[in-house]
Amino acid sequence: MRIGLVGLQYSGKTTLFQTLSGNLSTNISGSEEAVIETMKVPDERLDKLTSIFNPKKQVNATIEIFDFPGLRMGDDGKVKITNTFLSSVRNNEALFFVVRHFNEDSVPHPMGNIDAIRDIQFLETEFLLSDMAFFESRLEKLRKDFKKLQTDAIKRELPLAEKCLAHLEQEQPLRNLELDENERKLLAGYQLLTLKPIAIAVNFDDQSVGGADAEIEKIRAKLGVSSPEIVPFFAKIELELAGLAEEERNIFMEEYGVNESALSKILRLSYQILGLQSFFTVGEDECRAWTVKKNATAQEAAGAIHSDFYDRFIRAEVVHYNDFINHGSFPKCKEAGVWRLEGKEYRVSDGDILNIRHN
Ligand SMILES: Nc1nc2c(ncn2[C@@H]2O[C@H](COP(=O)(O)OP(=O)(O)OP(=O)(O)O)[C@@H](O)[C@H]2O)c(=O)[nH]1
Ligand SMILES: [Mg+2]
Numbered sequence: 001m002r003i004g005l006v007g008l009q010y011s012g013k014t015t016l017f018q019t020l021s022g023n024l025s026t027n028i029s030g031s032e033e034a035v036i037e038t039m040k041v042p043d044e045r046l047d048k049l050t051s052i053f054n055p056k057k058q059v060n061a062t063i064e065i066f067d068f069p070g071l072r073m074g075d076d077g078k079v080k081i082t083n084t085f086l087s088s089v090r091n092n093e094a095l096f097f098v099v100r101h102f103n104e105d106s107v108p109h110p111m112g113n114i115d116a117i118r119d120i121q122f123l124e125t126e127f128l129l130s131d132m133a134f135f136e137s138r139l140e141k142l143r144k145d146f147k148k149l150q151t152d153a154i155k156r157e158l159p160l161a162e163k164c165l166a167h168l169e170q171e172q173p174l175r176n177l178e179l180d181e182n183e184r185k186l187l188a189g190y191q192l193l194t195l196k197p198i199a200i201a202v203n204f205d206d207q208s209v210g211g212a213d214a215e216i217e218k219i220r221a222k223l224g225v226s227s228p229e230i231v232p233f234f235a236k237i238e239l240e241l242a243g244l245a246e247e248e249r250n251i252f253m254e255e256y257g258v259n260e261s262a263l264s265k266i267l268r269l270s271y272q273i274l275g276l277q278s279f280f281t282v283g284e285d286e287c288r289a290w291t292v293k294k295n296a297t298a299q300e301a302a303g304a305i306h307s308d309f310y311d312r313f314i315r316a317e318v319v320h321y322n323d324f325i326n327h328g329s330f331p332k333c334k335e336a337g338v339w340r341l342e343g344k345e346y347r348v349s350d351g352d353i354l355n356i357r358h359n
Contacts, residue, residue, distance in 0.1 A: 001063040001291060003270055004034070004092035005201075008079065008119055009070030010107040011100040012203035015235035017067035019242045020263050034066040034088060041267055041278075043289050045321050045351060049280060050287045059288040061278055063270065066092055073110045079122065086130050090191035094274050095198045096266065097123050097228075101215065102205035102236070116202055116215075117222050127193035128168055134190065135165040160186055168194070176226050197273035199229040201266065206237050209257045229269055233262040277350035280321065281305065292348060299344035302356040312358040316342045321351040 005013045014035075021037040040060040050058040068089065074080040089095065099119045100109060111118065142158045145151075160183050167177045173194035179187070187195060202219065204212045212232035220227050237256055241249050253259065271277065275294045279301055280287065290304050298318070303310030319330065323338035333339040348354070 001061075001094075001270065001274065001276070002066065002092045003063055003266075004066040004068055004089055004095045005098050006068045006089055006095055006123065007070060007098035008100065008122070009072045009110045010104075011070060011098045011119070012102070012235035013067055013070060013098045015239050016098060016201065016203070016233065016262060016266075017065060019235065019238045019261075020065055020266060022242055032069055032084075034068045036064055036066050038062050038064050041289065041291075042264070043278065046280060046287060046289045048325065049282050049321070049353070053282050053284065053287050055282070055284055055287045057286045059286055061289040061291045063267070071110070079110060081126050086127075086193070090193060093196065094270055095193075095196050096269075097198060097200045099200060099202045101202050101208070101212075104205070116219050120200060120219075120223070124173060124194070125171075128171065128173060131174060131192050131194050132165065132168045134192065135161050135168065139165060156182075157186060164192075197228075197275075199231065199269045199273050201262075202230060202232050203235045204232055206234060206256070209234060209237075229273060231265050231269060233265065234258060235262075238262045277348070279348050279350070279352045279354050281355065282353055294350075296348050297344060298342050298346040298348060298354070298356075301348045301354060302344075302358065305356060309356050309358050313344050314357040314359060316344075316346060317355040317357065318342050318346065319353050320349060321353055324353055 005017060007013055017035070017037070021039055023037060040062055043060060046058060046060060066088075068085070071079050071081055071085075097120055099116045101114060101116055103114065111122075139158075139161050142154055142161060146154050146158060164174060164177065164187070167174065174187075174192055175195055175197065200219075202212075202216060204215070208215070212234075216230050216232050220230055223230075234256070237258065238261060241252055241258075241261070244252065249261075253261070271291075276291050277294050277296075278289045278291055280289055282288075290301065292301050292304050296304075298316040299310055299313045302313045302316065318340045319333045319338060323333055323336070324330075327333045327336050327338065330339060
């Protein structure tokens with residue numbers, strides 16, 4: 001899972017990134033390339049399973065976070081956005097727009113003042129223009145090819161590309177366009193920016209902790225019904241908190257009125273906007289969390305563990321985490337009737353403990 005933090009210069013991306021990674025040494029303001037860090041997804045359920053099974057190792061799910069360089073004002077008085085930047089952003093599966101809502105004279109906002117809506121719309125528009133440019137040149141090529149050769153592939157793609165371009169010309173991101181399974185498959189390889197799931201993270205200063213939720217509501221209302229998920233965070237405070245031991249951190253969070261760390265908010269949202277969930281495998285060797293799509297089948301879950309398991313799938317032994325904790329062991333789960341054998345079409349639930357039978 002690759003998640004990119006994008007935004008204007010000095011919006012707090014790196015501060016957020018440091019909070020998420022716990023690595024406080026990276027500081028790349030002014031660098032041209034993204035800094036990438038693989039982070040463990042914390043999961044209390046997995047910790048609990050490890051304490052029960054006492055395996056040789058615990059393997060958490062991981063995500064890769066990309067901290068992109070901020071978009072800066074060019075000499076011409078316009079914010080610079082390069083093709084190199086856009087093409088590396090395209091490699092991410094989901095994007096967080098990091099938007100500034102703090103005042104700090106020592107680091108001026110590149111557009112001169114705080115205006116979250118303007119900043120969000122700026123990013124959205126740039127990504128929209130990039131997708132439009134893609135379809136304009138794609139359509140030109142498709143139409144030219146179509147004159148020579150009317151293949152099925154071109155016949156399928158041409159109307160789709162026209163539909164996408166028309167939608168973008170209405171200033172609508174592609175994620176708001178209704179697409180069927182086949183159309184999605186066709187578009188998947190193009191890494192379109194406005195088709196990516198996004199969320200908006202607004203960075204408030206310590207003085208506005210109390211008013212942040214109301215401000216988020218205002219932003220949401222202005223963006224309208226198709227507004228992406230928006231979360232507040234407090235880069236400066238949370239970076240300070242990240243350096244503390246857990247107990248101390250909880251006390252301070254309460255004191256500041258911050259109820260959930262940026263880390264858990266961002267992770268929760270990432271799973272939500274990407275439509276992901278976790279299942280577990282347990283044993284003496286390892287207890288492990290795996291990430292799959294929300295509607296994944298048991299066979300697909302098996303394939304996530306090992307590609308061979310997909311083809312050789314026989315059955316999945318399934319107990320939900322909550323049932324396992326209630327009953328305490330697999331034999332007790334069997335007695336209680338909550339241990340099941342499921343076939344390959346079974347839809348995995350978040351928190352299922354699976355054991356894949358394969359040949
Ligand atoms: N007062 C205040 N300062 C902040 C806050 N968040 C970030 N800063 C400061 O703003 C400056 C920029 O923060 P970064 O996290 O480096 O911002 P960035 O978005 O990564 O910046 P670029 O990579 O240059 O685009 C730093 O000096 C931070 O200490 C905040 O919530 N309040
Ligand atoms: Mg930075």
